[in-house]
Amino acid sequence: KTNNLQGYAPICLGLEDFYIRRLYLRIQDCFGRPISSAPDAWFDVVERYSNDNNKTLKRTTNITRCLNLGSYNYLGFAAADEYCTPRVIESLKRFSPSTCSTRVDGGTTTLHNELEERVADFVKKPAAIVFGMGYVTNSAILPVLIGKGGLIISDSLNHNSIVNGARGSGATIRVFQHNTPSHLEKVLREQIAEGRPRTHRPWKKIIVIVEGIYSMEGELCKLPEIVAICKKYKAYVYLDEAHSIGAVGKTGRGVCELLGVDTADVDVMMGTFTKSFGSCGGYIAGSKELIQYLKYTCPAHLYATSISPPAAQQIISAIKVILGEDGSCRGAQKLARIRENSNFFRSELQKMGFEVIGDNDSPVMPIMLYNPAKIPAFSRECLRQKVAVVTVAFPATPLLLARARICISASHSREDLIRALEVISQVGDLVGIKYFPAEPHKQ
Numbered sequence: 411k412t413n414n415l416q417g418y419a420p421i422c423l424g425l426e427d428f429y430i431r432r433l434y435l436r437i438q439d440c441f442g443r444p445i446s447s448a449p450d451a452w453f454d455v456v457e458r459y460s461n462d463n464n465k466t467l468k469r470t471t472n473i474t475r476c477l478n479l480g481s482y483n484y485l486g487f488a489a490a491d492e493y494c495t496p497r498v499i500e501s502l503k504r505f506s507p508s509t510c511s512t513r514v515d516g517g518t519t520t521l522h523n524e525l526e527e528r529v530a531d532f533v534k535k536p537a538a539i540v541f542g543m544g545y546v547t548n549s550a551i552l553p554v555l556i557g558k559g560g561l562i563i564s565d566s567l568n569h570n571s572i573v574n575g576a577r578g579s580g581a582t583i584r585v586f587q588h589n590t591p592s593h594l595e596k597v598l599r600e601q602i603a604e605g606r607p608r609t610h611r612p613w614k615k616i617i618v619i620v621e622g623i624y625s626m627e628g629e630l631c632k633l634p635e636i637v638a639i640c641k642k643y644k645a646y647v648y649l650d651e652a653h654s655i656g657a658v659g660k661t662g663r664g665v666c667e668l669l670g671v672d673t674a675d676v677d678v679m680m681g682t683f684t685k686s687f688g689s690c691g692g693y694i695a696g697s698k699e700l701i702q703y704l705k706y707t708c709p710a711h712l713y714a715t716s717i718s719p720p721a722a723q724q725i726i727s728a729i730k731v732i733l734g735e736d737g738s739c740r741g742a743q744k745l746a747r748i749r750e751n752s753n754f755f756r757s758e759l760q761k762m763g764f765e766v767i768g769d770n771d772s773p774v775m776p777i778m779l780y781n782p783a784k785i786p787a788f789s790r791e792c793l794r795q796k797v798a799v800v801t802v803a804f805p806a807t808p809l810l811l812a813r814a815r816i817c818i819s820a821s822h823s824r825e826d827l828i829r830a831l832e833v834i835s836q837v838g839d840l841v842g843i844k845y846f847p848a849e850p851h852k853q
């Protein structure tokens with residue numbers, strides 16, 4: 411770990427502040443001792459502002475109140491909610507924060523069963539299983555689904571939890587060019603003879619893994635094309651909807667709903683509750699047989715403590731709000747709002763001359779900085795003007811593809827977004843990252 415980053419340290423140490431602080435965290439020896447003489451506490455604490463109306467929060471000298479353009483709180487459920495919060499508090503009293511048991515040893519409450527039924531219904535699959543952590547959902551499930559003699563074909567920009575799960579499975583791994591169906595087909599063609607039935611191929615099983623929205627790119631998966639190719643070559647489709655479930659689609663049901671893909675064509679639907687639902691944990695949804703198999707065999711189900719009951723209650727309540735089962739139209743309003751906010755913000759940034767990657771409707775919008783040396787000035791200036799933006803650089807991106815990653819929430823007001831645009835525009839001029847001419851009326 412140290413070796414990877416040591417080389418970059420001298421360059422970055424000449425700069426300052428935000429980036430260095432982050433970098434220091436990584437520069438430590440294998441026992442976790444800092445190699446530099448940096449103090450321990452590095453991160454400025456950024457309070458949530460966009461979705462938090464509680465103005466009475468105590469301030470401490472180290473805390474800056476900022477507009478939060480960095481969190482995955484897509485529908486605003488991570489703040490107190492008039493429907494969810496009282497029910498979560500009630501569940502805390504009734505079930506306590508933890509079951510202190512695994513699912514099979516008394517850690518399954520009525521909430522766990524209800525959650526699994528609701529998730530299956532929400533993603534339109536026959537059954538679902540939930541886990542206490544989204545990361546573990548990928549990394550623990552893949553080794554149960556596939557092993558030696560199997561083939562995983564993974565998008566080149568898939569999340570680390572997928573990469574780890576794939577490596578841990580022992581299956582052969584091939585990577586296809588990010589979100590490029592033609593390259594996926596090429597890889598599949600190389601690996602199998604077209605038209606051969608599943609049972610007569612060199613691989614016991616083939617799983618193609620993609621994400622609904624790519625979290626560093628803001629791109630929607632080209633799912634219709636990918637599903638068609640997988641059908642043609644009889645490969646299973648595994649879809650990680652961490653960033654798309656709840657965030658896109660007319661009723662928040664993710665990329666299948668948005669792109670008109672039949673969920674029956676996606677064999678394994680994975681998602682997390684840490685974004686749109688404002689909770690924690692992850693799920694796998696699929697056929698009844700698949701879920702039953704996982705319940706009997708998956709170590710993360712058999713040996714890990716079950717998801718915390720209040721967290722489960724938060725997800726159940728958020729789903730009810732999204733579907734209007736709370737008796738209000740707040741869910742539909744939130745979904746309309748995140749779409750409008752995302753499309754407004756993206757198009758305004760583009761008009762200003764920024765290079766914004768990703769697709770319309772995606773709440774994730776990276777602004778390309780390219781040169782990592784621009785990161786400290788960009789984030790420091792935004793933060794100085796009380797706008798918190800996450801910047802991403804090597805090793806999460808290639809060295810010269812640094813970016814600022816904006817995440818839009820349904821709870822951002824139009825005024826919030828306009829203020830953020832003004833700040834980002836000024837900082838963009840200062841740092842020199844407007845790579846295109848601005849539209850005349852914006853000059």
Ligand code: PMP
Binds near residue numbers: 544
């Ligand atoms: N999958 C993807 C695509 C992710 O982006 C993430 C984390 N953001 C995860 C899985 C892991 O989820 P969690 O943070 O809920 O553990």
